[in-house]
Amino acid sequence: MSCMTYFIPGMRCLVFRWLLSLLAGGLVLQLGASPVMAQDAPAIRIARVQYQGGGDWYSDEESLTELMTFARQQTLLDVGRQEETVKLTSDKVFSYPYLYLTGHGNVTFS
Template sequence: MSKFSIKYKIKLLILLVLISYICFHSDLIAQKTESKFRIARVKYSGGGDWYNDQTSEPNLLKFIAQNTNLPIDPVYEFVDLASDNLFAYPVIYLTGHGNVNFTNTESQKLRSYLQNGGFLYIDDDYGLNEYIRKEMKKVFPEQDFAEIPFSHGIYSCHFKFPKGLPKVHEHDDKAPQGFGLFYNGRLCVFYSYESNLGDGWVDPDIYKDTEQIRDAAFKMGTNVVVWALTN
């Protein structure tokens, strides 16, 4: 056998070992990345601005990472309710102003997602209320939103909110309320009305809320996520 053949085989062997090493560690990296918690914004039709305030989720996730032991990937992502990607997210977030419309397919997919352990957080950014109530009736026609009492664990599971939701933006100057939908006794949809937590999560120069208001919004948002992941 020539020296060239021996050298060639040695180089080929080294190359194969390197390829195997890279592939193996790439899989590990992918697994670690996929294991980090993310929230997906719900994309919906109807004309409402589902896409507004895109710094909300990354800022909230950074706060959660600093104040819990949850592995977090603080990115902005959105998901179509008709997509199978929906089931990759344990928590999804819906917000905006104005009209919301779910197709029959989206309603059925969302119901399946919620019945199989998923959690939907809805935040009325003003003008969402009448539309989201109508659309969620397509998802759970057998029930209406029930007001969540202050004694519920979502208000105390990590940070304490003995008086319920904090007031971030005035809207119609009504008291903030938290509503829920349940499946087999589990809170699977939490809806904040006249509170607007999401506006408290955005970059501080956007709405110029006080640090006290922003801190309360972040803490309540953390409670929503912690409750969703542990119940």
């Protein structure tokens, strides 16, 4: 697979392949340890982290959607189609096996 063919602005080829490896590894772990899910629910759900500190957590709005689309098209992973957003202070953060954090500026964890 050529990185230039599937280039996503703002992501280097090595980082992109690393992310796909994490998704693949997580699927193996999740399928072995989790109960049977409903057929319409994706095996892998990814949420964008909404954080404090003045950074623009919502920057590059299409990056996560493009990553999920690429993972579905180029692998056998059952990745969700819709991006979700979660705050780190929410209990919902524990329902996502993967979190996606991006942006510029300060990131504050409290």
